[in-house]
Amino acid sequence: MEKRNLPSFTWMYAVVLVFVALPTFFVGVYLAAFRTPASYAMLAAGCASIVAVLISWALGRSLDATRDANLACFDAAMNPLNERMQQMSVVLNQISEQQLLSDRAKSVAYRDKDRDAVRRAIHEEIGKRDWEAAMVLANDIEQQFGYKQEADRFRAEINQRWQEAQRREISEAVGGIDRLTRSEQWPQALAEAERLARVFPNDQQVKNLPTEIEGRRLAHKRQLLSSWNESLARKDVDGSIEILKQLDPYLTPQEAEQMQEPVRNVFKEKLNSLRTQFSLAVQDHKWAEAIRLGDIIARDFPNTKIAQEVREKMDALRQRADRQEEAVNA
Numbered sequence: 001m002e003k004r005n006l007p008s009f010t011w012m013y014a015v016v017l018v019f020v021a022l023p024t025f026f027v028g029v030y031l032a033a034f035r036t037p038a039s040y041a042m043l044a045a046g047c048a049s050i051v052a053v054l055i056s057w058a059l060g061r062s063l064d065a066t067r068d069a070n071l072a073c074f075d076a077a078m079n080p081l082n083e084r085m086q087q088m089s090v091v092l093n094q095i096s097e098q099q100l101l102s103d104r105a106k107s108v109a110y111r112d113k114d115r116d117a118v119r120r121a122i123h124e125e126i127g128k129r130d131w132e133a134a135m136v137l138a139n140d141i142e143q144q145f146g147y148k149q150e151a152d153r154f155r156a157e158i159n160q161r162w163q164e165a166q167r168r169e170i171s172e173a174v175g176g177i178d179r180l181t182r183s184e185q186w187p188q189a190l191a192e193a194e195r196l197a198r199v200f201p202n203d204q205q206v207k208n209l210p211t212e213i214e215g216r217r218l219a220h221k222r223q224l225l226s227s228w229n230e231s232l233a234r235k236d237v238d239g240s241i242e243i244l245k246q247l248d249p250y251l252t253p254q255e256a257e258q259m260q261e262p263v264r265n266v267f268k269e270k271l272n273s274l275r276t277q278f279s280l281a282v283q284d285h286k287w288a289e290a291i292r293l294g295d296i297i298a299r300d301f302p303n304t305k306i307a308q309e310v311r312e313k314m315d316a317l318r319q320r321a322d323r324q325e326e327a328v329n330a
Contacts, residue, residue: 024049115145122154131162170196170205177209181216189213221250232262237273240266271297275306282313287321 125134142151
């Protein structure tokens with residue numbers, strides 16, 4: 001901000017002093033020498049004029065000094081603001097000049113920075129496993145900047161990282177399917193294989209998973225059938241029933257129909273064995289054992305005649321068991 005020069009009127013006091021006050025004073029002195037009646041009045045007026053002019057002149061100089069001091073303080077306070085405004089003006093001019101650059105000039109000026117930004121973006125997308133976005137950026141390295149070899153290196157790295165992540169994900173999923181098949185959760189294993197096929201439709205290992213799962217299921221079924229036949233040969237009634245419970249979900253209606261006769265014989269032998277054990281327990285007054293066996297007969301063979309006979313005896317057996325317990329406690 002330019003320093004402001006305000007006009008000063010102190011010269012007027014000099015003019016008044018020289019052309020008014022001093023002449024009046026000298027005229028009064030001159031007249032006083034002749035002792036005229038108006039001489040003293042004129043002399044007094046001249047003295048008063050001189051005093052008034054001098055006092056007014058001093059006051060005017062004081063006001064000028066005060067004004068100059070105030071202007072100096074104001075300028076000192078405004079100087080930092082002026083400097084800041086000048087700096088902002090320079091920055092705005094630079095921005096204006098940059099805006100006037102052509103698109104081609106900008107691309108040349110910021111070429112290295114833009115390329116470095118694309119490189120960082122590629123690594124970020126790889127870290128986030130966004131392979132498609134990373135590949136698009138790698139293509140930009142070649143198309144926008146003309147670096148074909150570098151773009152090829154990026155594309156090779158992206159493909160390698162993608163294949164590693166794919167193999168790792170498939171391996172983890174196959175491990176989960178293996179655990180499901182070992183626990184005989186075949187529908188869940190097949191559902192997981194179908195999910196993998198949707199995610200990786202071109203992977204041969206994934207395509208073979210449903211066939212492998214079905215092969216494991218059939219192999220387990222054949223093993224159960226072999227164990228079933230062996231238990232029948234050994235006349236292991238309890239073992240045959242346990243194997244039959246495991247085998248039941250694997251049997252087709254035709255297979256179940258073919259096995260009806262041996263299954264019926266197994267359950268008949270089991271029922272006869274339970275009836276014999278129940279009768280012996282009653283004869284030996286083993287009421288608690290008889291009650292346990294009776295509950296098994298009524299639960300596992302509810303529609304048989306033996307189960308009906310057992311249910312009719314259960315109340316009496318419980319009463320005898322209670323009395324036996326009371327006698328033991330007494």
